[in-house]
Amino acid sequence: MAGGAAPGGSVQSKTYREARGWLLLPAWVTLGILTLAPLTIMLVYSFLTKEFRGGVIWEFSLDAYDQFFFDRGLFGDEPPRIEWTYIGIFWRSIWQAGAATILSLLIGFPTACFIATRPEKERTLWVFLVTIPYWVNLLIRTVSMKFLLRDEGPLSDGLIAIGAISEPLGIVNTNLAVQLGLFYSYLPFMVLPIYAAVERYNFALSEAAADLYAPRWTVLRRILLPVVKPGIVAGCILVFVPSLGSFLAPDLLGGAKNFMIGSLIEEQFKGNAGNWPFGAAASMILLTLVLILLIASARQSQKRDG
């Protein structure tokens, strides 16, 4: 008892620090096993030599990256030219994912605002309704989407029946079908973060802006959007990133011509025809790209808020 509070306190904080170290261990192990280890394996594989029936030969090689960026002719003996095929696929993927993100934002933002302005008791119900379709497997949803969109499908038939169009719709196997598929796959990831932000938004701010002579659209642009921006950015990232690497929607709705990165990577690991190092290299390039985009968007928002 006579020891006093000061030494007791420091002993306590030391045990606390030790305990904290141990308590964090599971998190570190999980992160290590689930994130660092796979990434390392992928990085290593991207620098190995391919085995023709899938798998790798443990020999260092830059072939995978070389194949991605350069064309050395059919027999690999010509002077290297830039290979546009894969860069083109990447570019299309970014474009498709971007379009899907914008589509999700256009639909998701009003939806989120609608839910956030319902009476408090109803909101949970609306959120629940938004998420219900997502209890169904993604594959089944995407296939169903194809049935809805195809020329003999209800959408096309319906539009012909009401006389809006005379020819079948013909949107399956187009970019638009892929964008719609991606949009529908990831819409809740847009709605939920924006909803969380708008729900916290103090609508007195909108009143204050209107009181200070701002018309409706100006209130939206100058007050609501900037204040809920973190939610919008989060939603866009959550839709854009998985859309970029997605392969189900492009495969099922886009057909062979509308190939995206996800499908390209998937093919390298499927069956015996694949090229593991090339798939790994494409994944690493995709990862780098996403990282650059994320850092850039973080920088941008920091600059504006700082």
Added chain:
Amino acid sequence: MPQDREIAIEVQNAVKHYGTFTALKTISLSIRDNEFFTLLGPSGCGKTTLLRMIAGFEDVTEGAIYLYGDEIDRLPPHKRPVNTVFQNYALFPHMTVLENVGFGLEMLGKSKAEARARAGEVLEMVRLSQFAARKPSQLSGGQQQRVALARALAPRPKVLLLDEPLSALDLKLRKAMQVELKHLQRETGITFIFVTHDQAEALTMSDRIAVMSEGELQQLGEAREIYERPRNVFVADFIGDTNLMEVTVDKVEGSRAQCHLGGGHKLTCDSVDGIGPGAKVHMSLRPERLFLSADPVEAESLSGTVRETIYIGTDIATVVELEDGPQFTIRSSNSTRGNARVFEAGTPVAVNMEMGAARLLVD
């Protein structure tokens, strides 16, 4: 309608329903140009609803509102030349103090430079110039309050609406802001409509006060008039402390009404139109208009016994019980002179009142 430059806001038979609930029952009042006008009442009395109807955030179910003769009740808020100081300030968190204050001017189409210059000027007026570049979250509550005030004053509104703007401040700061607001109103010459539930605040600041209760206007008048000549039980009870008793009127002679309390104690009240002999009505007697003495000083002194004395600081309150029940509270100032009229509990005393202190209430 009333093309009167002397009337800033004219509310005519304004009614507000929310579904089946009636928030305002037919209110009419005129707010004069360049006055500090207060809407006073307990929560739920409709004062904020009325303010929001003037600002344009609530539509009027029936009736009309005029601003210097122009009907404004159908205009959206952004087309009304009035500005509001909100209860919790509602400062734009993503803008600096200067941007907040300049926002209204920018929306009115002023150039960026002009808006900045005027915003700087108003910030100077509320003594916040050195905080112009900060975000609202970096300011204290009192400073945020002044930013909200500056933001609403910057566009030079014809009328400034203040929705309980001081309620979030601590007492000392609130008192300082009351004085500051009053000065600001005089300096700018803008009509202020101030909403509060704090009767002391209303008395301190206002030129005129509208006392409201349950969606109805109870009394409208200058602070002194409201306090000294309350019209009904609600106003007498809500404004300040009072001794509220039921009396029976015996006889009315000119401006005096002879009445008696339940136990037969006689007293003289100021007569009020509409109250005749035989009427049983309420009477209000302010504690500071009563004084105690050891022996009766006049014929109508009431005799009783001191029950307790309460030390308030500036004053001392004494509770006296009359011989057959009714209790009076008497206040005397905490001074040598006032303390000479304070008696120990248990002492028999006489309760005396100043001429005209007892006031009959209509309803």
